[in-house]
Amino acid sequence: xxxxxxxxxxxxxxxxxxxxxxxxxxxxxxxxxxxxxxxxxxxxxxxxxxxxxxxxxxxxxxxxxxxxxxxxxxxxxxxxxxxxxxxxxxxxxxxxxxxxxxxxxxxxxxxxxxxxxxxxxxxxxxxxxxxxxxxxxxxxxxxxxxxxxxxxxxxxxxxxxxxxxxxxxxxxxxxxxxxxxxxxxxxxxxxxxxxxxxxxxxxxxxxxxxxxxxxxxxxxxxxxxxxxxxxxxxxxxxxxxxxxxxxxxxxxxxxxxxxxxxxxxxxxxxxxxxxxxxxxxxxxxxxxxxxxxxxxxxxxxxxxxxxxxxxxxxxxxxxxxxxxxxxxxxxxxxxxxxxxxxxxx
Amino acid sequence: xxxxxxxxxxxxxxxxxxxxxxxxxxxxxxxxxxxxxxxxxxxxxxxxxxxxxxxxxxxxxxxxxxxxxxxxxxxxxxxxxxxxxxxxxxxxxxxxxxxxxxxxxxxxxxxxxxxxxxxxxxxxxxxxxxxxxxxxxxxxxxxxxxxxxxxxxxxxxxxxxxxxxxxxxxxxxxxxxxxxxxxxxxxxxxxxxxxxxxxxxxxxxxxxxxxxxxxxxxxxxxxxxxxxxxxxxxxxxxxxxxxxxxxxxxxxxxxxxxxxxxxxxxxxxxxxxxxxxxxxxxxxxxxxxxxxxxxxxxxxxxxxxxxxxxxxxxxxxxxxxx
Numbered sequence: 250x251x252x253x254x255x256x257x258x259x260x261x262x263x264x265x266x267x268x269x270x271x272x273x274x275x276x277x278x279x280x281x282x283x284x285x286x287x288x289x290x291x292x293x294x295x296x297x298x299x300x301x302x303x304x305x306x307x308x309x310x311x312x313x314x315x316x317x318x319x320x321x322x323x324x325x326x327x328x329x330x331x332x333x334x335x336x337x338x339x340x341x342x343x344x345x346x347x348x349x350x351x352x353x354x355x356x357x358x359x360x361x362x363x364x365x366x367x368x369x370x371x372x373x374x375x376x377x378x379x380x381x382x383x384x385x386x387x388x389x390x391x392x393x394x395x396x397x398x399x400x401x402x403x404x405x406x407x408x409x410x411x412x413x414x415x416x417x418x419x420x421x422x423x424x425x426x427x428x429x430x431x432x433x434x435x436x437x438x439x440x441x442x443x444x445x446x447x448x449x450x451x452x453x454x455x456x457x458x459x460x461x462x463x464x465x466x467x468x469x470x471x472x473x474x475x476x477x478x479x480x481x482x483x484x485x486x487x488x489x490x491x492x493x494x495x496x497x498x499x500x501x502x503x504x505x506x507x508x509x510x511x512x513x514x515x516x517x518x519x520x521x522x523x524x525x526x527x528x529x530x531x532x533x534x535x536x537x538x539x540x541x542x543x544x545x546x547x548x549x550x551x552x553x554x555x556x557x558x559x560x561x562x563x564x565x566x567x568x569x570x571x572x573x574x575x576x577x578x579x580x581x582x583x584x585x586x587x588x589x590x591x592x593x594x
Numbered sequence: 595x596x597x598x599x600x601x602x603x604x605x606x607x608x609x610x611x612x613x614x615x616x617x618x619x620x621x622x623x624x625x626x627x628x629x630x631x632x633x634x635x636x637x638x639x640x641x642x643x644x645x646x647x648x649x650x651x652x653x654x655x656x657x658x659x660x661x662x663x664x665x666x667x668x669x670x671x672x673x674x675x676x677x678x679x680x681x682x683x684x685x686x687x688x689x690x691x692x693x694x695x696x697x698x699x700x701x702x703x704x705x706x707x708x709x710x711x712x713x714x715x716x717x718x719x720x721x722x723x724x725x726x727x728x729x730x731x732x733x734x735x736x737x738x739x740x741x742x743x744x745x746x747x748x749x750x751x752x753x754x755x756x757x758x759x760x761x762x763x764x765x766x767x768x769x770x771x772x773x774x775x776x777x778x779x780x781x782x783x784x785x786x787x788x789x790x791x792x793x794x795x796x797x798x799x800x801x802x803x804x805x806x807x808x809x810x811x812x813x814x815x816x817x818x819x820x821x822x823x824x825x826x827x828x829x830x831x832x833x834x835x836x837x838x839x840x841x842x843x844x845x846x847x848x849x850x851x852x853x854x855x856x857x858x859x860x861x862x863x864x865x866x867x868x869x870x871x872x873x874x875x876x877x878x879x880x881x882x883x884x885x886x887x888x889x890x891x892x893x894x895x896x897x898x899x900x901x902x903x904x905x906x907x908x909x910x911x912x913x914x915x916x
Contacts, residue, residue: 417613423855429617429888434624518736553752559749
C-alpha cells in the first residue's frame with residue numbers, strides 16, 4: 250500500500266473524489282463490525298477498572314492489597330469477624346480466609362490466605378497482566394518486523410543466519426523455552442551489555458515473552474518481503490539509486506505494516522496467557538507484585554474452601570483474552586493480509 | 595523428491611544440535627547461574643562447592659562439558675540426574691512417555707473429531723444463527739488459560755459436584771493402561787476433555803474458513819452442475835481438500851504436545867508425563883534431565899515439521915524448490 254503519486258495536475262484538481270486511503274477504509278470497516286466494537290468496549294472497561302485500582306483500595310475498601318492482615322478483623326452481615334479463621338480440620342496449620350461478602354467496602358471477593366483483599370489485588374494484578382501482555386506484544390511485533398524485513402530484504406548470508414536462528418527458537422515448544430529462560434534469569438536478572446533487568450522486575454517476563462514469540466511475526470513478514478522485493482516498483486526504486494533505508498521506509502514498511510498491526514491484539518492475548526501460565530508456575534511475576542496468574546496460584550491452596558480466589562482472576566483473563574481475540578479478528582478482517590496465528594497451549 | 599527428503603532431515607538434525615547448544619548455554623553460560631550452588635544447597639562453604647564442581651565435572655572447560663554430557667546422554671545412555679543421584683535420565687523419560695502419549699492421543703482424537711464436525715457444520719450453516727455460536731466456542735477455547743480450566747474442572751468434579759453427579763470421578767493421578775484399562779480411561783477422561791477444548795476451537799475456526807473458500811471454487815460448481823447432493827459436495831469435495839492445512843497444523847501441534855507442551859495440563863491433573871518431568875527438573879536446575887527432555891521435545895517438534903514439509907512437497911512439487 251505504497252503512496253500513490255498524484256503528481257499529474259489534472260488529477261490533483263479532482264482531489265475531492267479521490268477514494269479514501271487503505272487505513273481509512275480499514276477504520277470504517279472496523280467501526281461497522283459489531284462484535285469487534287463490543288470487544289473494544291469490554292477491553293476499555295477492563296483497562297478502566299484496573300486504572301481505578303488505587304481509588305478502590307484506598308477510598309472504598311480502605312486496605313493495602315500488598316500487606317498481609319493475618320490478625321485483622323472486618324465487618325460482614327453487621328458482625329465483626331476475623332479475616333482469617335484457623336482451620337478446624339487437618340493438622341491445624343491451615344487457615345480459612347473470609348469468603349466473598351459482596352460488600353465493596355469489606356472484602357467484596359473475600360481474602361486470600363494472608364488476609365489480603367482479593368478484589369483490590371485483582372485490580373492491581375490486572376494492571377500488571379495488561380502491562381506485560383501489551384508491552385510484550387508491542388515489543389514482539391516491533392522486533393519481529395525488523396528481523397523479518399531485514400532477513401527478507403537482505404537475503405543471502407544474513408537471511409540464512411536469521412532464518413536458522415528463528416528455526417531453532419520455533420522448534421522449541423514455546424512454554425518450555427519461556428520456563429527455561431525464566432528459571433535461569435530469575436536468579437540473577439538479565440545482563441546484556443549495557444542493558445540490565447533486575448530479577449524481580451516486571452520487564453523480565455516482558456523480555457522473555459517478547460523474545461520467544463519473535464519467530465511468529467518474523468517468519469510471515471520475511472515471506473512477504475521476499476515477494477515484495479521482486480515487485481517492479483521496488484526494483485525501480487533500487488534501479489534509480491534510492492538509498493536502502495529509504496526504500497525500506499517508504500516502499501517496504503508501509504506494505505508489511507498492516508500484517509504487523511494485525512498481530513498486536515492477537516499477540517497481546519497470547520502474551521497475557523503466557524504471562525499468567527509462567528506466574529502460575531511461580532516463574533513469572535514475582536512478589537510483592539501481583540498478576541492474575543499469581544493470584545490464581547495464591548488461590549490454589551484454597552481451591553476447595555474459597556474457590557473465588559482462583560475463579561475470579563481466571564474469568565478476567567478469559568474475558569480479556571477473548572475480547573482481544575475478537576478485536577484481533579476484526580482488525581484482521583479490516584486489513585485482511587491473510588495472516589494466521591499458530592495456537593499455543 | 596529423495597534429495598528433498600535427505601536435505602530436510604539434514605537440516606532437522608542441525609536444528610536439534612543448535613537447540614542442545616542453546617539449552618546448554620542457557621544453563622551454563624548465563625551469568626549468575628551456578629548449578630553447583632543449587633546442588634550443594636543453601637549456605638554451602640567454598641570447599642564443598644569446589645568438591646561438588648569437581649565431582650559433577652563442572653570445573654571442566656565448557657565444550658568438554660557439553661561433549662561429555664551429550665556422550666553420556668546419547669551414546670552411553672547413562673547420564674545421571676544432578677539432584678537425585680543414581681537416577682538415570684533416559685529411564686525417567688521412557689517411564690514418562692506412555693503417560694504423555696496416553697494424554698495427547700486421547701485428547702487429539704477428541705479435538706480432531708469435534709473440530710471437524712464443528713468446522714464443517716459452521717461452514718454448512720454459514721449465515722445462520724448456529725455459525726457464530728459455533729465460532730464463539732472457538733474463541734472461548736483459545737482464550738482460556740489451560741491450567742485454570744484444569745483447576746476449575748478439578749474443583750467441580752472433586753468438590754462441588756463430587757457428592758452428586760461426579761461421584762465416579764477418581765482423584766487426580768495416573769493408572770497404567772496395562773494395569774487397568776478402565777481406570778486408565780477414567781483417570782484420563784477429564785484431562786482429555788480439558789486439553790481437547792483448548793484445541794477444538796482453533797481447528798473448527800480454521801476448517802470453517804477453508805471449507806467456505808472451497809465451496810466457492812470452480813470444482814464445487816462443477817459438482818453442483820453434475821447434480822450431486824449438497825451433502826455429498828460438502829463432505830466428498832469441499833471437506834476433503836480443506837483437510838490438508840488442518841492435517842499439517844495437527845502434525846505440528848501433536849509433535850509439540852508429545853514433546854511436553856502439555857506441561858500445564860499434566861501439572862494440574864497430577865499426571866507424571868514428560869511435561870511434569872521437565873517442569874520438576876527446571877525448578878531444581880537439574881540440567882541433565884532438562885537436557886534430556888528438551889532434546890526429546892525438540893526431536894518431536896523437528897520431526898513433525900520435517901514430515902509436514904515432506905507431505906507438502908509430495909502434494910505440491912513447487913514446495914520442493916522453496
